[in-house]
């Protein structure tokens with residue numbers, strides 16, 4: 001596999017799916033699956049650092065995930081808050097800048113504050129930007145962006161101007177989108193940003209994702225021919 005395609009890969013976005021099934025298969029509560037999913041996040045960041053990927057985004061909680069039981073939702077929130085607080089991975093040592101996309105308003109104050117604190121404390125890191133999509137939905141993001149535009153006195157707007165109102169304004173569009181667990185759908189993730197992304201749907205459940213799985217994804221990506229509406233030169 002030639003390494004050159006890595007120069008063309010700035011941003012990998014991942015729909016981490018299959019935590020619940022991973023746990024259920026083992027007769028364990030769903031939240032054990034979410035906990036195991038955190039290890040897969042660490043392995044994936046490590047692998048992306050190794051291959052010098054500059055942006056990595058994880059879909060962690062969707063605007064639709066509020067439909068789940070309170071126990072599961074609170075479990076996910078505690079996991080995230082404690083993880084950011086304890087910082088066992090040590091984002092600063094690894095040069096990871098942590099960011100979020102999504103509307104944080106409905107989250108518990110302590111989780112919100114911890115996330116903003118982590119973002120501030122890691123903001124100068126340059127090796128990789130790791131973004132967590134939290135209470136994120138592509139449709140919700142667009143509506144919030146439209147409402148921002150409506151507050152200005154603009155009569156018309158180009159897409160490039162509109163983009164600056166999206167949560168993702170600090171991110172390039174994803175080059176590669178991976179959704180684990182064999183589901184072939186986007187579930188409201190980065191709908192506008194994915195217009196020309198390469199999509200990859202491996203069967204592996206998220207907690208089992210690792211460097212080997214990432215390499216498989218990179219290999220698939222390296223064989224894709226991106227044309228962006230043009231023709232092969």
Ligand code: IPE
Pocket residue numbers: 016017018019020021022060061062065076181
């Ligand atoms: C993805 O795993 C993580 C979140 C949505 C938080 P799931 O919890 O959706 O796992 P499955 O799809 O039920 O296996």
Ligand code: IPE
Pocket residue numbers: 015016017059060061062065183185187
């Ligand atoms: C998408 O997974 C959301 C996240 C990974 C956070 P879901 O498990 O919520 O999606 P559906 O319900 O299968 O479409």
Ligand code: MG
Pocket residue numbers: 017018019
């Ligand atoms: Mg799921």
